[in-house]
Amino acid sequence: MSQPNPKIKMMQGNVACAEGAIAAGCRFFAGYPITPSSEIAETMSLKLPALDGNFIQMEDEIGAMGAVIGSSLVGVKSLTATSGPGFSLKQENIGFAAIAEIPVVIINVQRGGPSTGLPTKPAQGDVMQSRWGTHGDHPAIVLCPSSVEECYFMTIRAFNLSEEYRTPVIVLSDEIIGHLTEKITIPHHSDIDIINRLKPQSDPENYLPYENTETYIPAMANFGEGYRYHVTGLVHDETGFPTNDSKKIEEQLTRLYNKIEKNHDKIIDVSEYFCDDMDTLIIAYGAVARSAKQSMLKARQEGHKVGLLKLNTIWPFPEKQIVKLCQNIKRIIVPEMNFGQLAHEIEWATRRAIPIIKYNKINGEPITPLDIYNILINRK
């Protein structure tokens, strides 16, 4: 038999997110229209019904977030997508998914902010909100695509991570990537790895939905499969029922923290370009990583020793991966479409041992290769 062929297509970033979700097995979408994310909802509304999936346009983003959690709880992989103000509205229920450990994927196509901000212009202002947007201590996994192909594959990975770690996962896209149309190679579905949530092995009587296992990740029974258990946003013990016992509280919240903390190496994903021999390191993510790559290549051609670290996941923060590259370099350049949200984190990770040049653009215009090239050449 011949090998199934990959398909080459022109596709928009937002559409690629939707296609990636479907390839990952997502069969439920709930959302509320908002620029620049609406194409994700539109594509899902077009594709899901024929796949016996369900699309619903909810009354607001809060409801959309609730609906995807409910749907995942009965075993159907579920997606929601939004931007700016909608991402703010989702936060309370994102916290619910985190503590109740329900796998869901949220795509935030960033626009300029704050508030209604700049609906049609790009920004990276939600870096910290994607980490700390919901209240209380909680784990977070955030992926940052910088191409249409990455929109597709990172959405698949977001589903896989959410299922594997029983946690909400955020894909932090931006207006540029969401609305970019470029070539994408879509593999045959048999070439895509899919991870599904761990099912309980025990019988319903002995099932502990929040068991403190060695992996920190308890098995998840879907509602309706005979395991009648309780799910709450109150802090609960391993049985799922609320507790005020300080030992139990500590045990459960620590497990929640550890399930991501102890798996950093498996979750964090970065790409290094020319990092073996450099004196200048650019650290970039999302749309800005594209411009950074262009400027780096030009500078390299001219003999400058520049490397690029592209962050494919920004949370958990890739501290180790950054520190490792800081041995023999003279400076770090961090271009961002915000006032330096991740640069602060990098300063902390490197203990300011190396000068950091921040390049920040917040006027709704993209950071161009020339912008970064000028910094590379002119700022020492």
Next chain:
Amino acid sequence: MEKKADIAMNLEWCKSCEICVKFCPQKVYEMGKFYPKIIAPEACTGCKICENLCPDFVITITPLKEKKKLETA
């Protein structure tokens, strides 16, 4: 008078709200120091008003007709 129903009370769950005392049409209960007391079991008709209105799942009324049915079933 012939007894028409069994009254069972799980007083561990009782919050002494007195609803059973006030609403039993036959005055079967009286409020004791802490909990309601059954003072006239033979007056009970098995109407289940007290059972249905007790918010705390304390009272179970088993009309003897039903009980017989259960036993012979």
Next chain:
Amino acid sequence: MDYLNYLRKDKMPHIWCDGCGHGIVLKSILRTVDKLGWDKNEIALISGIGCSSRTPGYVDFNTLHTTHGRALSFATGIKISKPKMHTIVVSGDGDATAIGGNHFIHAARRNMDINLIIFNNNIYGMTGGQCSPTTPTGKFASTSQFGNPDSPFDISRLAEAAGASFVARSTAYHFAKTDKYIEMAFRKKGFCVVEVLSPCPTAYGRRNKSTGKVGHEMLKDQKENSVPIERARKMKPEELKDKYITGVFIDRDVPDYFEHYNEVKKRAKLK
């Protein structure tokens, strides 16, 4: 019936105050489930936040205690992705019609196949007696110490106007009516709302003595001041002051969400 078949006995006694009506309403729900013989594995009981919303913790179904006001949205996801699940939402008046008001009217508009039981105690019980969207004008709450300036919602009429297929109102005292309405709701497709007036002696009765201070007085008030809707229709507004109108507000056969969405799926597959 034996309630113990449906209770999580190790979680009892429940947290509700002495004389609170919520336990009485819960019993109506359990009697109806028992009467219909539903499989416990196929029941999801979902709530938001509030005293009433603590219900799921006590019953042996698939239970989900969500965020304040949002239960209907979670329930929507559950029902759509697993239509054979009997999906019951319990909610307080604040939960359903203040913070959750938007989800409430839209679940009704879509005629989503969900049963919503509202425990209406005219107050925010859990947080200590602040006024709610159903606190009558002039009544007292911890945030309306000089009398509530706001006008209240009529939850049942709101649900009816928003498109629910079935809406009825009962009181905790009228348990037989409550049983009947819940059964009608459970048997019917589409969005079905049963509003049950549930005494809150702790946060409402103590402050508004006109309805009675303690549970049994408040039940007596319900007994004496309820008016069946058929009779209320013939009465003047003045005569209905401080009365509780009970009965079936609407019972209509209209397509529910799934009838429409299944058509969508058919059309999508023809493409």
